Amino acid sequence: MNLLSVKQLTKLYKGQEVVTNLSFDLQKGECLGLVGESGCGKSTLARCLLRLENIDSGSIFFKDQAIENLRHRQLIPFRKDMQIVFQNPTAALNPKLKIKDSLLDPYIQYQNDLTLRYFSYTSKEQFVLQLLDVVGLPANLAGRYPHELSGGQRQRVTIARSISIEPELIILDEPTASLDVISQAEILTLLTKLRQDLNLSYLFISHDLAAVKQLSQRIMVMKKGTIVDQFPCDELFDDQRHGYTKELISIF
Template sequence: MTVIEIHNLKKSYNPGKLAVNDVSLSIQKGESLGLVGESGCGKSTLAHCLLGVEKMDAGSIVYNEEPIAHANRKQLRNYRRNVQTVFQNPTASLNPKLKIRDSLLDPYLQFKDDLQLKHFHFTSKQDFVQQLLETVELPKGLADRYPHELSGGQKQRVTIARAISIEPKLIVLDEPTASLDVLSQGAILELLGSLQQTLGMSYLFISHDLAAVYQLCQRIAVMKDGELLDVFRKEEIYDSNRHDYTKELIDIF
């Protein structure tokens, strides 16, 4: 089953230059798709269009067999609930004035009227927060702390817990490990892998690190200068018909 389809997406910031040039991709249920490329290749722009942070110039995004451009308020709300995100910079993703508990509960409180959670069963909000912290392997005592009291790796775990709290269908991970220290990077990759096994959502994992993408994803897409050059299954990485640029990336790692 397909969770999301992107058809012929185009986006330009400067006249005459396309940041994303005619890219089509689809993500299956429970799959993680890796999107790899250098800085400036358009991978984050693609994610921003998907999340609705940026408006695309042409193309369509299809969710639940409906193009989201034609979605009504209710469908759009449903889309926003089901497509969550984790960004590169966890400090900028958490409101410095909110305790960790309140940041974690924010999506739940937004959507609780139309939520039917399958994995999380709880008796109180307090209980829910504790479960979320436990799921991302953080000490329960962090609930009453503020973001500045946590390390970068801990903060990224909080943003992951917040993204999974309403059990979305897809999480867009935009360089979630890039600003972290090497040991935290490995730990976050492992956590993301095991969460996917228990909760079954799909990932769009955006990174310039081919090796990290290889570790987490089943399928890998390669972008350069706004164009999608290569899409392949993980096992096919060393196939001789890989694009020359993909081979260049493989050589680096």
């Protein structure tokens, strides 16, 4: 079943096409990798899918509903189902909020629309402890501020926030790019486990072909705003790969 279906999406900035006539499907439960060099339009695409930007033409279907023209109030249930994890966890967390309050924030915002399946909410304290535990963080971090955590711990908190309201799809926009190699590997392992345990779907955006291969079932390669190649992960090294995919492979 297609969770997300994008048809001929085009986005312009100041008259210039940044995403051009782009189409793809993302199935429920899969991780779809998106690779491409800096500036090819990956983050723009992510913002369009989340409806943080309007698109210029084309369609975005989420759970078979066309969402490209929905207005603010109509987007509320959809926003709950589609979350994003950004590259920089420091910028994503409010420095003035303790970790426990950051973790509770999405729940408080969406509680009237939520039917939790995986987590249970009997008290604030218990909910925060569940979230910390599921992303492998100790309970005593709840009372700390973001600057008192390591970069890897902060990224775990942003991941915990994104899964707290049990979305269907998470867009991972370079989630490990700001981390050291060991933290990167740990976060990738965590993301794999969460996808399986919570039946999540991911659009995993990265420069790092090795990371994309580790996490994804299928890979899309983007160049100058268009998808030039799309294939199952185990066909990455096949001879029929697009020349640009081969170039990316040779760099890694």
